[in-house]
Amino acid sequence: MVVSYGNSGVVELPDGQRRLCKFRRSVGRPFCGDFVDLADADGESAVVTAVRPRANEFLRGGPQGRRQVIAANLDQALIVVAPVPEPSRDLVERYLVAVHSLGIRPLLVLNKAERLPGAALADDSPLLRLDQYEALGYPVLRTSCKGPPGIEPLPAVLHEQTSILVGQSGVGKSSLVNALLPDLDLQTNELSRVTGKGTHTTTTTIMYALPCGGRLVDSPGVWEYGLWEMTQQEIARGFPEFGPFPAQCRFNDCRHTGEPGCAVRAAVDSGEVRRWRYESYLRLLKP
C-alpha cells in the first residue's frame, strides 16, 4: 500500500504502476506499507482480498494513550537529531527504546551538522556521544540541508530499504525529505490522479519511491515516542549491550535497579556496560 484512507487506498503493482483499490470490511483496513492480495473490481479499481501478515507495525500513541498504526513493514527508522533544537539528555535513548520495541532497526542522523562545531552543548548532550553510539553499533550519519556534506551519506543506507524519519520538531525532517525526493510534487500529483482527489501531505502517511532505490514513508506530525507504556523488558531491549547479562542475574525478574546478584550492575561496575547508558536506563524506568 502506498497510501491508505478510510475505505480505499492506492497500491503499487509489481510493475511499479499505481492503482486505486477498495477495502472490504471483512478483510480489515490495510496500512501504508502493507502487502496485499487484490482482485479486479472493474477496469479502474481493485479490491483488497487479503492483507499479508506484517513484519512489524509502526505505532503512534493516540488519544488516551491508544496505539495507532501509521505504517507497516518498515526496515529502519532514522532518528534525526540536531544541535538546534538541542536534544535533552535521554532523548536518543527514548527513541532507541521505542524503535527497538517495534522491531525496527534504528540509525542516527545528525542533521544541521554544519552547526555542530562551536555549538554550546550541555555536558551530558547526546551529541557529544555520537562516537559512542557508533561503537555500540548504531550507524551515525552526518547531514546538512544548508551546505556540505549535504545529504550525501543517506542514499547508501536508504537503498532498497523502507525507511521513516523520526525526531523532534525542527530538526529538519521535512527538509531532508525534500532533499531526498526532488520529484515529491510529481509523486503526490500522480497519487491525486489515481485517487481522483487531492492528497494532503500534511495529514496523510505516504510511501514515496526514492531515486536512490528504496522507499521513504513520510508521516506528518511529530512521532510521540513512548506515549504508550512500556514494560521493563521492553525498555531493557533498547539497550542491546546488556546482552547476556540479564539472563545471569540472581533473580529472573531482576529489574537491574540494585538487586543483589545483578549481572547488569556488575557489568556496569566492570566497565563492560557504559555507566551513562545504564543511568539513562534507570531514568527511563521511572518517567
Ligand code: GDP
Ligand atoms: P522538521 O520540523 O523536523 O520537519 O524540520 P524542518 O525541515 O521544518 O526544518 C526546521 C528548520 O531548520 C527550518 O528553518 C529549516 O530551514 C532548518 N534546517 C533544516 N535543515 C538544516 C540544516 O542542515 N542546517 C541548518 N542550519 N538549518 C536547517
Ligand code: ZN
Ligand atoms: Zn539484574
